[in-house]
Amino acid sequence: MSVNRHVHKFGGSSLADAGCFKRVANIVAEHSQPHDLIVVSAAGKTTNRLLKIIELAKQADDATGEALKGLIEFQSKLVNELLTEQKAKQIVSALDREHHQIASVLEGELSTFNINQLLSFGERWSARLLAALLSELDCQAEWLDSREFFKAELSAQPQVDVEQSAPLLAQCLAAKSACRIVVTGFICSDSQGRTVTLGRNGSDYSATELAALADAISTTIWSDVAGIYSADPRLVKDAQLLEQLALNEASELSRIGSSVLHARTLEPLARSRQKVNLRCSYAPKDGQTLIYRKGIKSNAAKIVTSVDDIVLLELTFKQDFSRHATGLLAELAKNHLAPATRHKHSETGSLRMAYTRELVDEALTRIDHLAAQFQVQRVERSEGYCLVALVGAGVCDNPQQCYQFFQQLAEQPLEFIHSSADKLSLCAVVRKITLEPLLKELHTNLFKQKRKLGLVVFGKGNIGSQWLSLFAEQKAELEQRYPLSLSLAGVFSSQRGQLDFTGLDAKQALTGEPNLTLIWPDLFDKLSRHPYDELVVLDITASESVSAYYSEFARRGFHVITANKHAGASEQANYTALKTSFADHGSHWLSNATVGAGLPVQSSIQHLRQAGDQILAISGIFSGTLSWLFQQYDGSVAFSELLADALNQGLTEPDPREDLSGNDVQRKLLILAREAGFSLELDDIQLQSLVPERLAGLALEDFLDAMVELDEPMLQAYNDAKRQGKVIRFLAKINPQGQAEVGLASIDERHPFANLKPCDNIFAIESQWYKKNPLVIQGPGAGREVTAGALQADLVSLCSALS
Known part of the structure; x- marks a missing residue:
């Protein structure tokens, strides 16, 4: 049986002292579930202190012993401050034994593997201590040494061997009890069982690699920042946290x-299927950045970034400059040594590559190894440079x-500018x-510009025309309130439209001459070339064919605002796939107008769940037409006469059976149930139609002539209820067991559902917080x-989210 796991990773700064350990333990308790995996780095500066001790030992310095003693005392102090006396005594005793073990290794040959063995203690101490602390806080946990399953051979940038590691991890997890498992980051073992470290930023890498091997849903990397900003917030004070970033953009930024x-x-x-979240362990409520796997259509930079210490390598080649330079760059990329940027100068036959100081020596070693193969004649190294970059899909196409x-x-004293081949x-x-100063000016000029939103509307009927009028009235106010420019790009009916x-x-x-026939492939081709930062589709139809294209809207990164119920009430698999697709492509699907018109029903359910509440049941009267009919019906006038009156007033659909069948109410209940967390299909909702089977198949005119056949069953239902002191109402409800039904019911005359204003809807939401009342x-x-107001409210919400 598969387990839906999540991985949480905490770096050394998040575990710097006892207070940090307590904060991390509280985060784990609040934000994780049993079976989740917690990856940890060495506490604070422990790795740096171990490296310093190793360096002292290499020099046979008398200070080695004192430095090691100080580190063990630091670890012991953490243990004593965090754990109860009995548990602390066990771990301190283990630390004493490890003190002697480390001292013994330091006296011998300090080979690469012995050094790695010594460095592994930092992560092991953190994992052991955090697991013990969690268990004492009634959050049962065990710890796991990642060397038991992560397999990698020694190299400059060790790569985990997935084929070897996956079955070993499965065995380790199967042997553990059903609890959280704290795993050491940064370390693995080779085929001979010797310790190998994963190199620069190995703990973050081991967290996402662990998530991939364990088929985890997500990895959350907790550090001392909330995520990725539009610029370095230490330098640019008005830099904005980016809530979402595509994987290709994140990869380019990191490269x-x-x-x-x-x-x-x-x-x-x-x-893997995982998503990566970046959050701040010091302020968990300060927001986060979500890295999602799929790219979206974009044509603008999202980030101004910089590196203030860059080394330039200038290579000249003996012959065939272009071919050998291209081949060398490809080989460096294969070895994770691609330069941050580069410049080919064909006239001089030189290749200039920019490297961070962290990477340059390793790159030089690799270039030296490849020099003969690629006819490298000379390599010159120059220092004293910095790099400034714009990052974002399509930035190179944004004039x-x-x-x-x-x-x-x-x-500025410019050396060269280079645009990446993938336009990132x-x-x-x-x-x-x-x-x-340069970063501040660039950030202001680039990101304080208004973002452009294009709106394409499907549906020119009563609600569509009302929304267009409302949009015209409020457009200027929206543009004043948000840093956005809104443009109505298209309006379509079922067959034709304007773009x-x-x-x-x-x-x-509404009255303009159409310039396009609605042929979906042609329309998508045109929409794919839109000039806006974001495109918003408003579906103000009841068309199932329009809703069938929601997956394509999502795939192209378009946002959707809808009053159309078909997608929300489609098969569960399709509904789930749509929600996932919109999330994966960083798009919004807003559908508050599908139920209750302008009433804040869906948004209330969403807010309750986001705040941690659990919806238990939903009930109410979801049809304005049926609400009016049964508020008016008292048996003195035939039901068919009342229905005819409602039809003449425009209170029903042109074919009243669409209201009487209850199908619309059934769809509304399904939409709300799914928002509340229930997994249902439409057929799971028991439906009692008010239309007898014989009348359901008649032509509309014949049905209108035969409506008197409704009178007797309605009068009987009314009288049966009246004898019990009750009234009849058309109700929808779902209970905590997920049982759902729609149909006519008898309720007490004093029940809140019994006394509504004509055409009113009413929704009662029971939850953990609203259980008794x-x-x-x-x-x-x-x-x-x-309904037009509900669509406009969703547009306002989208404007807020995109600002």
């Missing part, structure tokens, strides 16, 4: 040299941002300068004005 996230950490994402970048860099970055190398990327007048769009939402549940 250039970002200290927040490293390229190796992201490699396992491509072959405004490119112009701003070139203009700003033209005033634009990089400039300059002589060393103070970067802060104009320069913008349509909202009030004239349900949350009740009541008001008009239909009508062009309130």
Whole structure:
């Protein structure tokens, strides 16, 4: 049986002292579940202290013993501050034995493997201590040495052998009890069982690799920052936290040299289902950045980044410069040694490559190894440079941002500018300068510009026309409130429409001459070339064919605002796939207008669940038409006469059977149930139609003539209820067991559902917090004005989310 696991990783800064350990333990208790895996680094500066001790031992320095004693005392102090006396005594005793073990190794040959063995103690101490602390806090945990399952051979950048490691991990997890498992980061073992360290940022890499091997749903990397910002927040105070970033953009940022996230950490994402979240362990409520696997259509930079210490390598070649330079770059990339940026100069036959100081020596070693193969004649190393870059899918196709970048860099001591082949970055190398003023100016010029939103509307009926009028009235206010420019790009009916990327007048769009026949492949081809930062589709139809394209909207990164119930009430597998697709592509699917018109029903359920509440049951009257009919019906007038009156007033659909069948109410209940966390199909909801089977198959005119056949059963139901002191109402409900039904019911005359204003809907939401006294939402549940208002409210929510 598969287990839905999550991985949480805590770095050394998150475990710097006893207070940090307690904070991490509280985070684990609140944000993880049994079976989750917790990856830890060495506490604080433990690894640096071990390296210093090793260096002293190599020099036979008398200070070695004192330095080791100080480190053991630091670890013992952590244990004594965090654990009860009995448990602390056991771990301190183990630390004493390890003290002697380390001292013994330091006196012998300090080979690479012995050094790795010594460095492994940092992670082992952290894992053991955190597992013990969690268990004492009634959050049962065990710890696991990753050398038992992670297999990798010694190299400059060791790569975990997936084929060897996966079955070993499965065995380790199967042997553990059903509890959280704290795993050591950074370390693994080779085929001979010797300790191998995973190199730079190995703990983050081991966390995502562990998630891939364990088929985990997500990896959360907790550090001292909340995630990735539009610029370094230490230098640019108004930098914004990016809530979402595509994997290819995150990979490009890390390749250039970002200290927040490293390229190796992201490699396992491509072959696993996990998503990666970046969060701050010091302030868990400060937001997060989600790295999602699939890229989306974009044409703008999201991040201004920089590296303030860059080394340039200039290579010349004996012959065939272009072919050998291309081949060398490819070989370096294969070995995870691609430069942050580079510049080919065909006239001089030279290749200039920019490296971080962290990577340059390793790159030089590799270049020396490949020199003969690629006819490298000379390598010159120059220091004293820094790098400035824009990162974001399609940035190289954004003329405004490119112009701003070139203009700003033209005033600096520029060496070269290079755009990446995949159009993910634009990089400039300059002589060393103070970067802060340049970054601030670039950030202001690039990201304080208004983002452009294009809106494409499907549906020109009563609600569509009402929304267009509302949009025209509120467009200026929205653009003043948010840093956005809104443009109505298209309006379509079922067969034809208008599309104009320069913008349509909202009030004239209904009467304007169509310039396109609605052929979906052709329309998608045109929409794929839109000039906006974001495209929003408003589906104001009841068309199942329009809803069938939601997956394509999501795949292209379009946002969807809908009053159409078909997608939300489709088969569970399709509904789940749609939700996943919108999330994976960083798009929003807002559907508050599908139930209750302008009433905040779905949003209330969403807010309760996001706050940690659990929805137990939902009930109410979900149809304005049926609400009106049964509020008016008292047996004195035939039900068919009342129905005819409602039809003449426009309170029913043109075919009243659409209301009387209860199908619309059934779909609404399904949508709310899914929002509440229930997994249901439409057929799981028991439906009692008010239309007799014989009348259901008649032509509309024949049905209208035969409506009198409804009178007797309705009068009987009314009288049966009246004898019990009750009234009849058409109700929808789902109970905590997931049993759902829609149909006519008898309720007490004093019941809240019994006394509504004409056409009102009412929704009662029972939850853990609202168990004894349900949350009740009541008001008009239909009508062009309130439904258009619900669509506009969703647009406002989207504007807020995109700002």
